[in-house]
């Protein structure tokens with residue numbers, strides 16, 4: 001039952017930096033290489049690690065939270081050249097803080113921002129958005145409907161039930177022996193009323209509290225949750241689902257969704273580029289191009305959520321770059337998830353960036369039964385997630401036959417646990433033989449801190 005492979009990672013080695021804006025190359029020879037004294041050599045700066053990091057590849061330096069590192073160089077915003085007890089290598093800048101004493105005291109703030117997070121789910125706005133999303137909600141209804149016979153006498157946990165819609169589907173369309181609807185926000189009080197209002201109080205029990213903390217009277221046969229965030233993982237509610245799986249799902253129990261895939265495609269974004277960047281070229285006959293670096297930082301430094309990509313904007317066939325198996329995925333795997341891609345450009349155009357979306361699949365309770373799929377991509381009915389657009393700093397013209405190869409790395413924020421960084425590395429190889437027209441680039445996008 002379920003998918004065998006876990007996080008389908010094709011690991012990325014190597015460490016060369018070429019920012020498509022600064023066009024400089026940093027080639028690492030060996031881990032203990034002496035850094036050539038560059039002309040403006042400055043003394044190393046002391047930083048403190050705020051989280052553990054396990055390096056991969058021979059040029060990354062592992063460290064533990066609290067270690068004092070000496071930063072010798074900052075070849076890119078994301079990766080710095082640092083030293084720990086005489087050993088030198090690359091470290092992720094997001095894991096380091098200048099002298100902790102200088103930092104405003106963030107130890108008082110909750111790294112999960114739960115007050116703000118569950119506060120937002122205590123009002124109707126987000127629940128109305130989710131319930132109004134027919135593709136999303138009908139997909140969960142279809143899962144229950146197509147498994148109604150198998151759900152008879154089963155015990156279900158609905159993690160993060162919100163208004164209880166999935167639990168009510170279970171009680172209305174099937175005959176489970178019990179449904180535990182778990183909701184941490186104050187919405188739970190209303191969810192109880194909705195369960196009663198719809199005559200489901202015999203089957204559905206609403207438990208208010210965090211799934212990690214509540215106690216269920218029994219193990220469950222099915223753990224269902226709608227946990228997906230922008231770019232699949234944002235909010236990292238998936239961590240709660242994995243912890244609940246390990247604690248409450250019976251052996252042989254079913255996870256809904258059973259698997260998840262992050263899909264990526266190189267794309268055009270002409271109207272967005274025109275609106276945010278080209279605009280400054282000739283507004284009212286004036287030259288406002290000195291503002292373009294500002295525009296790049298303000299509009300293109302972070303991903304654009306709720307982007308609607310047209311199928312025609314895709315320059316290549318989309319590719320699943322990350323696959324998550326909800327039976328074997330571990331919380332520790334969420335710290336850093338990598339995927340590789342190789343796209344063949346199908347039509348000439350302007351490569352403005354990458355668009356990402358996700359698909360989740362719900363396997364049948366019946367062996368060999370039909371799998372239900374919720375695809376949030378441009379060729380499916382639109383959802384409230386829409387897609388996520390990652391704009392390059394500068395667009396690149398590409399021709400049919402060119403290839404765009406590289407990696408995507410989702411790196412969880414070591415401090416703000418619902419946030420992550422998405423780093424894209426790419427190289428564009430012309431279809432013609434001359435190898436010197438290879439363009440490479442890398443860019444990191446915070447989501448959001």
Ligand SMILES: NC(=[NH2+])NCCC[C@H]1O[C@@H](n2cnc3c(N)ncnc32)[C@H](O)[C@@H]1O
Nearest residue numbers: 121160162183184185210211226227228240
């Ligand atoms: N797809 C998403 N990105 N969000 C949709 C589901 C979010 C719902 O789950 C609730 N929720 C989120 N995490 C938890 C948790 N650990 N325990 C209980 N309820 C939760 C949250 O309060 C909200 O009502």
